[in-house]
Amino acid sequence: MTHAFDIVVVGAGMVGAALATGLGQQGFRVCLIDRLEAPAFDPDAAPDIRVSALSAGSQRYLDSLDAWDQITSMRSTPYRRLAVWDETRHPLSKLMPRQLTRVEFDAAGLGGSHLGHIVENSVTQRALWQSAQAQDTVTTLTGLSVVALEENDTTATLILDDGQRLEAQLVVGADGAQSKIRDLAGIGINRNQYAQQAMVMSVRYQGPVDDITWQGFCPSGPRAFLPLHSAEPDHPGESWASLVWYDSPEELARLKALPEEHLLQDIQTAFPPELPQLTHLEARASFPIARQHAKRYFSGRVVLAGDSAHTINPLAGQGVNLGFQDAQCLQGQLKEAARANTDLADPAWLQQYEALRRPANRRMMMTMDLFYHLFSNRVPPLHLLRNLGLGAARALPFARNQVARYAMGIDERLPAGLSQLIDRIPGLRQL
Structure with missing residues (x-):
């Protein structure tokens, strides 16, 4: 049996569900397909181990999709401050007091009430599914996989594992990141595997819900704290948080094998002293870190968005925000294609989409790589350089806040000077 649509979106995660919703709002007949349904929300359950720091720009986009109110009706945690500092202990540390190399961003200094929200991925996905299913022109299919792709001059046909077309x-x-559609379209990737991996943990701590998220940089990688919601009334005086520990695969394997009590002790010792007193470890998981970029964003009648097109080092939690920017941009190009009464796969529109998104995505990739290589070492000159850089950022709030406004999605573009500097880095154009 063959079913006809204007657009088929394969992958109903956060980015795919957002894109299907936006296209449905624009009147396109859309099919959204995934092997799994969005997880149900249980307000009494412990938080999902996978969380994202959604920027102000992503919040605006999700609001336009009628998903933001659904997210806040479930669970989300605004954060008003963000701090970074260097935790490396070295004789050169004595040249600059620790407090002078701590950089803190505050929403008040950026003209906003908050910098962003920490939201469980399952909550964002559930809200977007509800928004997609509210569109009369969006059809959702679950429990099915794509096994083949056929293309001709006018259409693309996906063959599913149950025989549907x-x-x-x-x-x-x-x-x-492991996109089957990208492979079927014959689109290659450039990939760089980092030496580090990341372990994420859901924990409870003693104290109220905090309004700050922070990263302390160690030679083996950052230690990050992301505040979540209150654990009351079941656990009076306690709150939930997500922790991220970057380290070698061998060290993380050792940590994952520890009993809960011993792992909590190691976390409390290894993390910066700003970490509250932990009371419970709910879940832990680790994953490799890679920078990956598709060699093209489209081929024939296939176009890529989100992690199918690019993955970055998760240092600043920008992955899903970049994916939402892809979705919003692609929606705009397809809206113009329909207005011009042209083929939705017309290369002119898809090339414009890639021309807008590839430079922005690779610029963020290179920025995260610079942070990764600058902070993940004990080389004395680089140690001094990064501390001087953090000290300068502390002393120059105007420049610091310009970068922060870009990262939080308040401003659309990176400051011109920094953008030009990053664009001149050798190898950027090959990403």
Whole structure:
């Protein structure tokens, strides 16, 4: 059996569900397909181990999709401050007091009430599914996988594992870093595997919900704290948080094998003293870190968005925010294509999408790589350089806040001077 649509979106995670909703709002007949349904929300359950720091720009986009109110009706935690500092202990540390190399961003200094929200991925996905299913022009299919792709001059056809055929002008691959759609379209990738991995943990701590998220940088990688919601009334005086520990695969394997009590002790010792007193470890998981970029964002009648097109070092939690920017940009290009009464897979529109998104995505990739290489070492000159840099950022609030406004999605563009500097880095254009 063949079903006809304007667009088929493969992958109903956060980015795919957002894109399907936006396209449905614009009147396109959309099919959203995934092997799994969005997880149900249980207000009494412990938080999802996967969380994201959603920027102000992402909040605006999700609000336009009628998903933001649904997110806040479930669970979200605004953070008003963000801090970074160097935790490396070295004789050169004595040249600059620790408090002078701590940089803190505050929403009040940026003209806002908050910098962003920490939200469980399952909550964001559930809200977007509800928004997608509220669109009369969006059809959702679950429990099915794509096994083949056929293309001709007018349509693309996806063949599913149950024999169904989905026909459309355009197929969007939003099915993640290991994208099957990208492979079927014959689009290659450039990939760089980092030596580090990341372990994420859901924990409870003694104290109220905090309004700050922070990262302390160690030679083996950052230690990060992301505040979540209150654990009351079941656990009076306690709150939930998500922790991230970057380190070598061997060290993380050792930590994952520890009993809860011993792991909590190691966390309390290894993390900066700003970490509150932990009371419970709910869950732990680790994953490799890689920078990955598709060699093209489209081929024929297939176009990529989100992690299918790019993954970055998760240092600043920008991955899903970049994916939402992809979705918003692609929506705009397809809206113009429909207005011009042209083929939705017309290369002119898809090239414009790639021309807008590839430079922005690779610039963020290189920025995260600079942070990674600058902070993940004990080389004395670099240690002094990064401390001087943090000290300068503390002393120059105007420049610091310009960068912060870009990172938080308040401003659309990176400050011109920094953007030009990053664009001149050798190898950037190959990403």
